[in-house]
Every structure is written in structure tokens, then in C-alpha cells.
Amino acid sequence: MNRASLHRALSCLGIALLMIFAVGVVFLGSLSLDSPAMAQSQGKAPGNALGNVSDPEFWRQVRRGSAGTVSIPDKKAAVLVQSGGESWRVKRNGPISRYGAWGLVATVMLMVAFYLIRGRIRIESGFSGRLIRRFSNIEVFTHWLTAFAFIILAITGLNVLYGKYVLLPVIGQESFAVIAGWGKFAHNYIAYAFILGIVMEIVLWLKDNLPDRYDAGWLAQGGGLFKKGVHPPAGKFNTGQKMIFWMIIVGSGFNIFTGLNLLFPFYLMDLEQMQLMLILHSISGLLLMFVIIAHIYIGTVGTEGAIDAMRTGYVDENWLLQHHSACVPKKD
Amino acid sequence: MARMKFLCDAERCIECNGCVTACKNENAVPWGINRRRVVTINDGKPGERSISVACMHCSDAPCMAVCPVDCIYETEEGVVLHSKDLCIGCGYCFYACPFGAPQFPQAGNYGSRGKMDKCTFCNGGPEEDNSQAEFQKYGRNRLAEGKLPLCAEMCSTKALLAGDGSEVADIYRERVVARGFGSGAWGWGTAYERKS
Numbered sequence: 441m442n443r444a445s446l447h448r449a450l451s452c453l454g455i456a457l458l459m460i461f462a463v464g465v466v467f468l469g470s471l472s473l474d475s476p477a478m479a480q481s482q483g484k485a486p487g488n489a490l491g492n493v494s495d496p497e498f499w500r501q502v503r504r505g506s507a508g509t510v511s512i513p514d515k516k517a518a519v520l521v522q523s524g525g526e527s528w529r530v531k532r533n534g535p536i537s538r539y540g541a542w543g544l545v546a547t548v549m550l551m552v553a554f555y556l557i558r559g560r561i562r563i564e565s566g567f568s569g570r571l572i573r574r575f576s577n578i579e580v581f582t583h584w585l586t587a588f589a590f591i592i593l594a595i596t597g598l599n600v601l602y603g604k605y606v607l608l609p610v611i612g613q614e615s616f617a618v619i620a621g622w623g624k625f626a627h628n629y630i631a632y633a634f635i636l637g638i639v640m641e642i643v644l645w646l647k648d649n650l651p652d653r654y655d656a657g658w659l660a661q662g663g664g665l666f667k668k669g670v671h672p673p674a675g676k677f678n679t680g681q682k683m684i685f686w687m688i689i690v691g692s693g694f695n696i697f698t699g700l701n702l703l704f705p706f707y708l709m710d711l712e713q714m715q716l717m718l719i720l721h722s723i724s725g726l727l728l729m730f731v732i733i734a735h736i737y738i739g740t741v742g743t744e745g746a747i748d749a750m751r752t753g754y755v756d757e758n759w760l761l762q763h764h765s766a767c768v769p770k771k772d
Numbered sequence: 773m774a775r776m777k778f779l780c781d782a783e784r785c786i787e788c789n790g791c792v793t794a795c796k797n798e799n800a801v802p803w804g805i806n807r808r809r810v811v812t813i814n815d816g817k818p819g820e821r822s823i824s825v826a827c828m829h830c831s832d833a834p835c836m837a838v839c840p841v842d843c844i845y846e847t848e849e850g851v852v853l854h855s856k857d858l859c860i861g862c863g864y865c866f867y868a869c870p871f872g873a874p875q876f877p878q879a880g881n882y883g884s885r886g887k888m889d890k891c892t893f894c895n896g897g898p899e900e901d902n903s904q905a906e907f908q909k910y911g912r913n914r915l916a917e918g919k920l921p922l923c924a925e926m927c928s929t930k931a932l933l934a935g936d937g938s939e940v941a942d943i944y945r946e947r948v949v950a951r952g953f954g955s956g957a958w959g960w961g962t963a964y965e966r967k968s
């Protein structure tokens with residue numbers, strides 16, 4: 441065997457050994473893929489210290505709104521994803537806007553229908569010309585304070601909810617933004633006048649709106665609303681008025697509570713609760729508007745002589761006899 | 773037409789806050805406002821991850837849908853911008869945004885927050901491109917200069933990517949293949965895969 445052929449044989453052997461070694465490494469490597477040392481050789485993070493796999497549970501928690509840490513002062517920024525906003529958007533831009541608009545139209549139509557069928561409820565024995573004081577000046581003032589504040593709140597609130605579909609296309613973006621800006625300003629500050637009005641109404645009228653012995657009879661006769669000549673007796677407020685009173689107090693209470701939390705965001709509540717406040721505020725605001733539309737109808741067009749009570753504080757004696765017979769002052 | 777997107781690779785972000793600083797400086801962002809922030813999850817624990825987040829410029833953006841004055845709009849490149857002249861500071865965009873992107877100069881007493889401010893993808897606002905007025909209200913308009921957002925350009929580990937969504941996705945996909953695992957493109961499901 442010469443040196444050249446020995447050299448060739450050794451090289452072949454070397455290559456063969458190398459190949460066996462390589463196959464062995466791949467084989468063993470595949471057996472021990474999970475071992476940290478091997479993981480390192482494959483470009484993953486060493487050990488499990490930082491994790492070398494993506495943990496789906498970790499990302500699920502992040503998507504569900506779990507908070508991390510941030511170095512900036514605003515600690516709310518530590519939440520990466522919040523999904524409450526999307527459900528608020530879906531509810532607000534969906535059913536709340538849709539049913540709210542339908543509800544407003546339906547309430548007005550209902551009033552028109554009632555007027556067409558029942559007509560104006562007149563003072564059956566005519567005006568007597570004798571006036572009786574029904575409300576003190578402070579009561580009249582309280583009513584109008586609350587009423588004007590409510591109307592401004594309702595219009596500016598509706599503008600926030602629907603303005604961009606109704607008013608914006610008509611007057612253009614710039615003018616609409618100016619109006620909406622003032623509207624927001626008005627909504628935010630007139631709110632305090634409204635709160636004052638509601639508190640005063642509670643102080644003045646709560647005692648007259650508690651159930652009394654006339655309620656059962658009034659309800660049994662449907663308040664005389666649907667039939668001419670039927671006038672169940674009632675005290676200062678009849679059962680229908682009491683129901684409106686309580687709906688206004690409860691609804692306004694809702695709007696005041698939710699509205700104040702919107703005015704002072706994050707004082708008491710976190711983001712998710714704020715979103716709930718917005719939903720409740722718009723729903724209860726819209727319900728209140730339905731009630732008030734009916735209230736305005738009954739107090740003006742619907743009932744002859746009723747508006748005088750809130751214009752001057754005085755009503756005609758015959759009006760009082762017809763509608764509130766139990767609170768007509770005894771004649772001497 | 774390119775559809776601009778952000779992507780933060782959580783396997784790369786080292787919480788250096790370079791992007792936050794770059795954004796503040798490039799756009800002269802007012803005191804107290806952070807258009808971009810870095811959030812660290814499991815800080816100091818095994819499996820810690822950091823993510824840089826700002827406005828993601830969502831498809832069918834929730835902020836746009838709830839803005840009562842309709843002052844938020846989407847450009848042809850999918851960038852979500854707004855007009856500070858029209859904004860009434862109601863805060864609705866903040867309630868709707870999944871990523872907490874909209875910011876307000878005042879903390880919010882009496883609901884008077886001032887005009888909303890958020891990441892513009894370095895694309896300014898409705899004013900004339902690169903005008904003084906645009907810079908003062910919204911910061912630099914790098915897109916108009918043919919450049920991408922500075923936060924991503926500055927990122928030392930290239931964790932934060934910004935640009936044409938399909939290119940960004942390609943780069944990320946390559947990384948995931950090379951690493952052998954991926955976290956999914958963080959936030960993309962929420963930002964870009966909305967119905968409608």
C-alpha cells in the first residue's frame with residue numbers, strides 16, 4: 441500500500457465518520473429538542489427564563505384587559521387593550537340611537553292620536569271667572585327652572601347623540617362644531633340648574649305625591665282620561681300626575697348621578713364603569729324625554745285651563761272642581 | 773395604495789422607551805401627553821414582555837364612529853387623523869378606543885379636557901402639509917416627506933415596525949419562521965380585523 445492510497449482510505453474513513461457523527465447529532469438532537477441547551481443552539485432564548493415559546497394564555501389575558509406597568513404618570517395607560525369601548529359603541533350607535541329616535545317619534549304620534557280621538561279635555565261647566573291659588577310663586581319658579589333646564593339639556597344631549605346625522609349635513613362641519621361645542625358647554629353647566637330644580641321639586645312636592653285614598657278610585661276610572669264626564673276625585677295631584685312626578689324624580693336621579701360621573705371622569709369610576717354611565721345616561725335621558733313630551737301635551741294642548749296653574753299660580757274654580765275636587769278650599 | 777399599520781414585536785422590545793422619546797421630540801408633543809407609551813407585562817417576573825403602543829389606526833375605527841362632531845377621519849392610506857379645530861373635547865373617542873390612544877391636555881375636571889391629541893402616524897392633520905399651523909397642532913408630517921413614523925425608524929431592536937401593512941406583515945412572518953414561534957401580531961386582531 442503506497443502512501444497515496446493510504447491517504448485516500450483515511451479520507452474516506454474520515455468522511456464516513458463525519459457523516460455518522462452528523463446523523464447521530466441530528467438524531468439525538470431531535471430526541472432532546474426540549475432541552476434548554478439544545479434550544480439555545482437553535483436560536484431561541486436561553487433556558488426558560490424569558491420563555492422560548494409564545495404563551496397563548498399570556499396574550500389572552502392582555503386582550504382581556506389585564507394591566508402591566510408603565511413608567512409614565514398616567515397609570516391608566518398600563519392597560520393595553522380594553523374591549524368595553526367597542527360594546528359601548530355598538531350599543532350607543534345601534535339600539536340606543538335607533539330605539540331612541542323611534543321612541544321620540546312614537547311618543548309625539550301617540551299624543552297626536554290621543555288629541556284626534558279624545559280631543560281637548562275642556563272645563564265642562566266653563567270658566568267661572570273665579571280664580572283660586574293653586575301654586576305659590578316659589579312653586580311656579582321651581583317648575584320653570586326645572587323645565588327650561590331640562591329642555592336645554594334634552595336638546596343639547598340629543599345634539600350629541602344625533603346632531604352629526606341630522607344637523608351636521610345641513611349646516612356643515614365648522615358651524616356644527618361651534619354649536620356642538622356651545623351645546624356641550626351648556627349641557628355641562630345648565631346641569632347644575634337642573635339639579636337645583638329637581639331638589640326643590642322634591643322638597644316642595646314630595647309630600648303631595650305620596651299615595652292617598654283617592655288613587656284606587658282614580659285608577660279604576662282610568663282618570664277619566666278616556667271618557668267625557670268622568671272625573672274621579674283627586675287631591676293636589678291626581679294619580680297620573682303622581683306617576684309622572686315619580687318617573688321624573690327617578691329618571692332625573694339616574695341622569696344626575698350618571699351625568700355627574702361623566703362630568704368628573706375617573707373620580708369614582710374606572711373606564712368600564714364610565715362606559716356603563718354613558719349607556720345609562722342616554723337611555724334614561726331618552727325615557728325622560730318621552731315622559732316629558734306627554735307631560736307637556738297634557739299640561740298645554742291636552743287640558744283646557746291647566747297651563748294657567750303654571751303661568752300665574754292661579755286656576756279657575758271650575759277647573760279645580762273638575763280635576764282636583766278633593767283639594768278645593770272649603771267655601772264659607 | 774399602501775395601508776399603513778404599526779406592529780410591535782413583543783419578543784424584541786426591550787423597554788428602552790426610545791420610541792416614546794423620538795415621538796415626543798419629533799412632534800413637539802405637549803407636556804403631560806404621551807402619544808406612544810411602553811407597557812411592560814409581568815415586570816421583573818419570568819416571561820416579562822414589553823410592548824410599545826400608540827394609536828393603531830384601526831380599520832372601522834371606534835373613535836371615528838362615536839365622535840359626535842365627526843372630526844376624526846381616515847386617509848387613503850388608512851391613517852386615522854382628526855381636526856383639533858372641530859374637536860369639542862367630549863372624551864368619547866377615549867371611551868371607545870381599545871388602546872387608550874386619545875389624550876387630553878387637562879385631567880378632566882368639569883369635563884373640560886381641551887382638544888384631543890393622539891398619534892398621527894407622523895402624518896399631521898387636515899392643514900396644509902408641512903405648514904407651520906399643521907406642525908403646531910399635530911406635529912411633523914413625515915409621510916408627506918416620504919418618510920415613515922420616527923418611533924419605528926428609531927427603534928434600536930426593530931421591534932416596532934411601521935409602514936405598509938403587507939410589508940410589515942411579511943417582515944414579521946419571516947421572523948416568526950426563523951424563531952420557530954410567534955406571539956401573533958400583537959393588537960392586529962383588535963385593530964384591523966373588525967367586522968364591516
Ligand code: HEM
Nearest residue numbers: 593594597598600601624631695696699700702703722725
Ligand atoms: C342633571 C345632570 C346632568 C349632567 C351632569 C349631564 C352630563 C352629561 C355629560 C357630561 C354628557 C357627555 C357629553 C358632554 O360632555 O356633553 C352628557 C350627555 C348626554 N346627556 Fe346629559 N347630563 C345631565 C342631565 C341630562 C338630562 C336631564 C338629559 C335628558 C333630557 C340628558 C341627556 C343627555 C344625552 C342624550 C347625552 C348624549 C349621550 C350619548 O351621546 O350617548 N342629560 N350628559
Ligand code: SF4
Nearest residue numbers: 827828830833835869
Ligand atoms: S387606536 Fe384608538 S384612536 Fe387610534 S384609530 Fe383605533 S380607536 Fe381610534
Ligand code: SF4
Nearest residue numbers: 839859860862863865
Ligand atoms: S374628544 Fe374630540 S375627537 Fe374625541 S370624540 Fe370628542 S369631539 Fe371627537
